[in-house]
Each structure stands twice: as C-alpha cells, then as structure tokens.
Amino acid sequence: MTLDAAYISRRSSLTEAEINLPCGVTLAYFRDGAGGGVPVLAFHDCGDSKWAWVMRKRIAGVDLVAIDRPGYGGSAACESWEVQLLAYKELADLLGVGQFLAMGHGAGGAVAVQLAAALPTRVRGLVLFAPLLDPLHPLADDTLRDAQMMPPAFMHPRSGCLGCVYRMLEIDRVAGDVKAQAEICFQEESAGVGYSRFEKDLFWFSCRVDAWNSGGLSRQGMLHDSVSIVSG
Numbered sequence: 001m002t003l004d005a006a007y008i009s010r011r012s013s014l015t016e017a018e019i020n021l022p023c024g025v026t027l028a029y030f031r032d033g034a035g036g037g038v039p040v041l042a043f044h045d046c047g048d049s050k051w052a053w054v055m056r057k058r059i060a061g062v063d064l065v066a067i068d069r070p071g072y073g074g075s076a077a078c079e080s081w082e083v084q085l086l087a088y089k090e091l092a093d094l095l096g097v098g099q100f101l102a103m104g105h106g107a108g109g110a111v112a113v114q115l116a117a118a119l120p121t122r123v124r125g126l127v128l129f130a131p132l133l134d135p136l137h138p139l140a141d142d143t144l145r146d147a148q149m150m151p152p153a154f155m156h157p158r159s160g161c162l163g164c165v166y167r168m169l170e171i172d173r174v175a176g177d178v179k180a181q182a183e184i185c186f187q188e189e190s191a192g193v194g195y196s197r198f199e200k201d202l203f204w205f206s207c208r209v210d211a212w213n214s215g216g217l218s219r220q221g222m223l224h225d226s227v228s229i230v231s232g
Contacts, residue, residue, distance in 0.1 A: 007206035011054055018074045019094065025087040028074025029067045031095070037061035039097040040127070041088065041115075044211070045106030049073040052105070052211040056203060065095065069108065073215030084111070085118045092122070103127035 016030040030050055040062055042053045050073060053066035068075035070084055078084050088111075092100060102123050104112030109131020116123040134140065 003210060004202035004206040006056075007054065007203045007210070010056065010203075011051065011210070014054070019091065021087050021090040021094070023078075023083055023086045023090055025070065025078045025083060026074070026076040027067055027070075027087055027091055029065055029091070032064040032066070033058050033062055035063060035096075037063045038124075039063045039065065039092075039100035040103050041092065041097075041100050041112075042066040043069055043102070043104040043108030043111040044072070045108050045130075047212070048105070048108075049211045049215045051207060051214050054207050054210075063097075065091075065097070065100075067091070068215060069111065081114060085115055088115055089119060089122070098122070099124045101125050101127055103129075104131060105129040107132045109133065 014030040014032050015034065016028070018026055018028045020026050028050065032055065037059075038061060042050075042064060044050060044052045044066070050066040050068045053064065055064070067088070070087070071077040078087060092098075099122055102112035102115050103126070104110070106129070109128045110133065112126055112128060113131065113133065116126055
C-alpha cells in the first residue's frame with residue numbers, strides 16, 4: 001500500500017530520535033511541539049508503535065512525546081516493569097520534562113497507570129483509551145468492574161476483550177493483508193462502530209499501516225507484553 005502523501009508529510013515534520021538511557025535501555029520516540037505546552041508522554045497498544053500517535057496537525061498547547069514501548073520499533077526490550085518505568089523517568093529527565101500527563105491505549109494504558117503510581121509527583125493526570133486494567137485488583141471499584149464488561153472501554157488480560165496480545169495468531173493467518181488485519185482489529189474492538197467508517201480516511205489508514213509495519217507487529221514486543229503485562 002502507498003501511504004497517504006499528507007500523512008508522509010506530517011510524519012516527516014516530526015522530530016524522531018533514539019536515546020540510550022543510564023539504566024541501559026534504548027528508547028525510540030518522536031516529539032511534536034517540544035517546549036510548546038503541557039508535556040504528554042504517549043504509550044501505544046500491543047501490536048502497535050509510536051506512529052499510532054501521529055496527529056493531522058500539532059495540538060495547540062501540547063508537547064507530545066510518543067514512545068516505542070520496549071520491544072517495539074526502535075526500542076529495546078527490558079527485563080522488568082521496574083526497569084521499564086525507570087527508563088520512562090530517565091527519558092523525561094533527559095528531555096527536560098518535569099511534570100507531565102501520561103496517555104495510553106490498551107496495553108499502553110496499563111503502562112500509563114503504572115507510571116502514575118510510580119511517579120505520583122511527576123504525573124499530573126492520565127488520558128486512557130481502552131486501558132488494560134485489572135477489575136479484580138483489591139483497589140478496583142464497581143465502576144471499573146462494570147466498564148470491563150463494555151468493550152472497548154476497558155480490557156483485562158485474562159477475562160476481558162484483550163485480543164491484542166493474542167491477535168498475532170490472526171495476523172499470521174492473513175500474512176501481510178493490511179485490510180484484513182484492520183478488519184480483524186475492528187471486529188474485535190470497535191463495539192459495532194465498524195471498519196467501514198474509517199476505510200476511506202487515507203491519513204488514518206496510513207497511520208495505522210505505518211504503526212504496524214514500523215515495528216508494531218514485532219513478536220519481541222508482543223512477547224514482552226505477554227510476560228510483563230499479562231503475567232504481571
């Protein structure tokens with residue numbers, strides 16, 4: 001598939017980098033709006049990459065830092081939750097980011113929540129899209145437990161509408177058929193919205209394809225998620 005020209009132009013305007021952190025982890029990221037607003041660290045879902053966060057235009061008042069989570073794209077896998085969270089803290093430190101919002105989709109939502117718990121004086125708030133949360137946790141309330149049964153509001157690694165970790169089995173079957181991959185994803189997670197609503201949006205479609213093909217379909221990343229998030 002040829003990517004949309006508007007998407008390619010927008011992506012090329014972004015500052016992309018890889019950084020070797022003191023903890024020994026290498027993280028890849030792009031930044032959109034450096035120094036120009038509220039810092040937002042963005043964490044993609046399982047089977048995705050930082051390019052899932054490309055916006056059509058810069059969001060006024062937002063300094064977006066979109067990160068390839070460990071094992072995806074240009075980021076190396078790391079050995080534990082503790083090291084992963086330390087890596088995000090060190091990245092924020094090196095970028096000169098003090099307090100920030102943590103934003104996450106799916107498995108990236110679990111990362112954002114963990115980061116907020118680990119750095120309560122640094123994380124100003126959370127923006128969550130279908131986060132992977134545990135309704136059986138002793139601190140979970142009825143709101144979370146109710147929402148877990150209404151996909152795609154929340155996901156649970158064992159009983160909810162996870163799909164993303166195990167979706168690799170379906171992706172293997174369609175072997176590079178991007179449209180089929182998209183249809184599978186939406187059948188599992190769109191709660192009736194449907195793939196056809198987005199099919200003609202070339203910018204969005206190119207963003208999704210690029211996110212998958214730029215390291216999002218990494219088995220290393222999915223395995224990392226299945227061990228650190230599903231088992232954690």
